Amino acid sequence: MSSATLQDEPWIDEFFNLVAVETLPLFEYLSFDFLSEYDVFAPAHRGRTRDHHPPELFRGFLHCFYRGIYGPRPVTRELQNTAVWLSCGFDRSPSRDAADRFLTDLGLVVDDVFSRLVEQAAARGLLDSTFRIDSTDLEALAWNGDASWNYDLTAEEYYYGFGLTIASAGSNIPTAAEFTQAKQASKETAMRVTCDALAIKCPIWMLGDSAYDILDWHDFLLEAGVVPIAPYNARNTTDPLDIEYRIEDRINEFPEDVTLKRLILNETYKRRTQVERTFGACLDCGLGTLRARGRVHARVQAYLGLCLRVIVAITNYEQGENPGRTKLVA
Structure with a gap:
């Protein structure tokens, strides 16, 4: 039967x-x-x-x-x-x-499955005009031989596991992601996640912390019509500029398209912390400690957690509830 x-x-x-x-x-x-x-x-x-x-x-x-x-x-x-x-x-x-x-x-297609679900969230208007990007560590259990010991500069401690970089929008909804060997995202990872996020929807703003003080990242977004806001990292040069955000310097290359005041940049950048709440929401959906063996299954667990977060948001929206909730309303 x-x-x-x-x-x-x-x-x-x-x-x-x-x-x-x-x-x-x-x-x-x-x-x-x-x-x-x-x-x-x-x-x-x-x-x-x-x-x-x-x-x-x-x-x-x-x-x-x-x-x-x-x-x-x-x-x-x-x-x-x-x-x-x-x-x-x-x-x-x-x-x-x-x-x-x-x-x-x-594991061979889970990133594409995730993208197709995010497209469904975008079709329902659940993605706002401000995207955020950030990375986090994903701890693995000791029996995962493909994980490694890495140092988290923010927490000032070592962890055993992998990393994940995401872009997020709307009601704590991940829009793009890349599973990495460590938390610290490379320039290439930042660019790939940004490109994938913009393939879903082109926002007005893209926010990142000082790790995203990357010239190519700023120029790519500006050329796409998106305003990037990341704090200027004076440690990157011996002759620091008198600016707070890298965009204040890059804007000179795009005078006809972008006009911004520092007050607007400050107020907009305050929204960056939403990406941390997105990580928290995804933790409630399975993005916590990776219990899988090997890199392949660990990566699948991470993406399944992201998929579930998107599906929970869509389900709550369809039921007339707050899509930002991480659980369904009984």
Whole structure:
């Protein structure tokens, strides 16, 4: 008996009401059928065909991440619950091998999946005109041999794990991201995340801390019609300028397009801290300590946390609630 058939049975509504599967609304407003379009999930020409399809496995992991359950083994245990696997669209509970294989395959396309979900948030008007960019550390457990010890200059301490750079907008919604070996983002990472964010929507402002006092970053944004605001880092030169923000110097290269006062820059830059709240919101959706083994699964866990954050925001919006909430309204 298929899940679709079961859901047509009159008793199934009462059953779901009794077990109260809290995550059901997450699957109501978005279709995940597009996952089946990726070649990586196509049936192999030889060998076993897939027992379960990508959309239902994706819903299964979203459910588990929402509940704070991570890793193929704990996820598989959770999906033994009849109410859960029915609500996720399975015909029967998946095996650990199926969950593990899905995570590995998803790792090849998860960044694109994330972008497609962000596009759905943008289509609903959930992204405002101010983007922020920042990096954070993602701690890993000791058994992850692909993680490394890194020094966090901000916290003045060492951590074992990886890094993540995101752009954010709207109600604590991540718009672009890149998983890195350490928290400190390189110039190349900053440029890639910025390009990916602007591919979703072109904002008015792009805010970053002094780590983004990068000439190419400023010039790229100005040429795109976006005003970048990052504090001037006088340590980058032996002959410092009398400016507070790098844009005050770069603006001379774009006199016809940009006219700004320092007061406007100060007031706008105060909004940068929203990116820290976005990191916090994503932590509530699974972006915390990476419990996966290896870099591939650790990266997938990070992106699944970002995906869930976007989906929770969209779900709350569709239900008439504050999209900035990190949980659904009961």
